[in-house]
Amino acid sequence: MSGASLDNAALADALEAFAALLELAGAGPYSARAYRRAGELIRTTPVPVAELVRAGRVRELRGIGAAIEARLRELVETGRIAELEELERSVAPQLVAVGRLAGVGASRMVAIGDALGIRTVEELRAAAADGRLRDAPGVGPETERRLARALERAGEARPRRGLLLNRAWRLSEAVADALGGEVAGDARRWRDTCERLAVACAAREAAPVLDALERHPQIVSLLERRPDGGVGVTVEGVPVEVVVAPPERYGTALLRATGSEEYVASLEPLPDAPDEAGVFRALGLPYLPPELREAGAPAAPPAELVEVADVRGDLHCHTTWSDGKTSVLELGRAARDLGYAYVAVCDHTEAVRVVPGVDADALRRQGEEIAAANEELAPFQILRGVECDVLPDGSLDLPDDVLAELDWVQISVHAGQRARREEITRRVVEAMRHPAASCLSHPKGRILNHRPENALDLDEVFAVALETGVALEVNGLPDRLDLAGEHVRRAVAAGVALVCSTDAHSIRGLGNMRLAVATARRGGATRADVLNTLPLDRLLAARRSK
Numbered sequence: 001m002s003g004a005s006l007d008n009a010a011l012a013d014a015l016e017a018f019a020a021l022l023e024l025a026g027a028g029p030y031s032a033r034a035y036r037r038a039g040e041l042i043r044t045t046p047v048p049v050a051e052l053v054r055a056g057r058v059r060e061l062r063g064i065g066a067a068i069e070a071r072l073r074e075l076v077e078t079g080r081i082a083e084l085e086e087l088e089r090s091v092a093p094q095l096v097a098v099g100r101l102a103g104v105g106a107s108r109m110v111a112i113g114d115a116l117g118i119r120t121v122e123e124l125r126a127a128a129a130d131g132r133l134r135d136a137p138g139v140g141p142e143t144e145r146r147l148a149r150a151l152e153r154a155g156e157a158r159p160r161r162g163l164l165l166n167r168a169w170r171l172s173e174a175v176a177d178a179l180g181g182e183v184a185g186d187a188r189r190w191r192d193t194c195e196r197l198a199v200a201c202a203a204r205e206a207a208p209v210l211d212a213l214e215r216h217p218q219i220v221s222l223l224e225r226r227p228d229g230g231v232g233v234t235v236e237g238v239p240v241e242v243v244v245a246p247p248e249r250y251g252t253a254l255l256r257a258t259g260s261e262e263y264v265a266s267l268e269p270l271p272d273a274p275d276e277a278g279v280f281r282a283l284g285l286p287y288l289p290p291e292l293r294e295a296g297a298p299a300a301p302p303a304e305l306v307e308v309a310d311v312r313g314d315l316h317c318h319t320t321w322s323d324g325k326t327s328v329l330e331l332g333r334a335a336r337d338l339g340y341a342y343v344a345v346c347d348h349t350e351a352v353r354v355v356p357g358v359d360a361d362a363l364r365r366q367g368e369e370i371a372a373a374n375e376e377l378a379p380f381q382i383l384r385g386v387e388c389d390v391l392p393d394g395s396l397d398l399p400d401d402v403l404a405e406l407d408w409v410q411i412s413v414h415a416g417q418r419a420r421r422e423e424i425t426r427r428v429v430e431a432m433r434h435p436a437a438s439c440l441s442h443p444k445g446r447i448l449n450h451r452p453e454n455a456l457d458l459d460e461v462f463a464v465a466l467e468t469g470v471a472l473e474v475n476g477l478p479d480r481l482d483l484a485g486e487h488v489r490r491a492v493a494a495g496v497a498l499v500c501s502t503d504a505h506s507i508r509g510l511g512n513m514r515l516a517v518a519t520a521r522r523g524g525a526t527r528a529d530v531l532n533t534l535p536l537d538r539l540l541a542a543r544r545s546k
Helices: 008-024 029-044 049-054 066-078 082-091 093-102 106-116 121-129 141-152 165-179 207-215 247-258 261-267 276-283 328-337 360-377 400-405 421-432 458-468 485-494 508-522 536-544
Strands: 182-184 197-202 221-226 229-233 239-245 313-317 342-345 381-389 408-412 471-475 498-501
Touching: 008 029, 008 049, 008 066, 008 082, 008 165, 029 066, 049 066, 082 093, 093 106, 093 121, 093 141, 093 221, 093 229, 106 121, 121 141, 121 221, 165 182, 165 197, 165 207, 165 239, 165 508, 182 247, 197 247, 207 221, 207 229, 207 239, 239 247, 247 261, 247 276, 313 328, 313 381, 313 408, 313 498, 313 508, 328 342, 328 360, 328 381, 360 381, 360 400, 381 400, 421 458, 458 471, 458 485, 471 508, 485 498, 485 508, 498 508
Parallel strands: 197 239, 313 342, 342 381, 381 408, 471 498
Antiparallel strands: 182 197, 221 229, 229 239
16 A cells, blocks of 8 residues: 555554554553544544645644654555554464454464464364364363354354444444445444444445455454355454345345344345335335334334434533533534534533532633633524533532523433432432423433443433423433433333433534434434424523423
């Protein structure tokens, strides 16, 4: 690869591959994380980063330090990172990737490779077939069985833990773009966590598509080749399935590759069609968006499912006044540039403890900053808001007179998520009855892959929401997505107002609105169910009429 031809995506791919190999080689987690974040930043930077590197200005990008600048300069000047190539030789990424699928650690896989003199998946497959895996030190019957099973069931491969939706989209989209295909699998249905990563491609022959997959910088090996597709695996052990179909059957293949398996099974046998709309027409069914294609899916979608374009403002964003990375004015400009009419600054209060929070005095000083920003940005409007912690007794972490000054008040429980059902429900509904409360943040308190949802009684919360006019949030942070789709469905059925928010802590975080909206759509939410599709005057009128 020529250094002159490296665009932002190629630079980001190289840094992310380097980060993954650093992790596999046992480097400190902070170093790998810094390279991964730099890759994410470069991927979304609107100017050619290679030009910044040549001009000696790349460190103007936040998060790019001297070490990363040196790697970027090497990439731009030579088209390669020499240490990355050395890591690939020493770490044996193909073996480590298969080991990740089988639950076998990186160091053990490297040791197996060294003992048997193998480095590739095909060599590992041959060793397994010949019964030679057990010749490697420390490989007992259980390890041998797990590796053999991972190799035999390549087409059914799943990551050992579901990927967060944003990461699944980023990986699937990168592969789809490179192959001229389309994202399918769990990501296309916008599942909270994704186990089946898939890409669908229209082509007469699968071989050229799979060759391109094998060359992709994030794919270290092909686990399987078939006449209709194959499976590649990343250095982190994430399998990506590619489905290939001729153009006249592409719609059918895309629908099957999107799933869910239960939904597709309910439609079988599927007719052949060049697009999904043609499949639904041939079945005599209305087109159903991918977000709704789960077991027990409705026969037809609700009218006017909410769209990102319907959202007129983001009502939960953080600034440098608490733990955000952007100023009030920067946040307002970015939200305005997205086409919004308003944005609410909702920084944490002091009781959150784990991050900086604002008190009454700070909120009033912040109000002066918001007023000055509004003069510059008019008619766009920055709302004075807060993410106010709910204290253990259900009271709020600010004086009533300060809360009464604000345009928008998110109430949030951060500590005590493991409380019993009665205790956490009593605490939340008491806070919802406060006259200043506008919206309940991330009601179920879950952190995907880390913390299960709390025991909050949603039925009681829905009843109090209808009584008080307090909305419930669909939080777009990738590791929250809370309310979840199934909870949204119940809220919509109960007639509860929703808010789709990003909980953004940076300019980039504003992009998570698509995750919040997709999650609301999974629950069948329409534009009329989501408060922040309203113009500002109607939103504030609804808030004041509580």
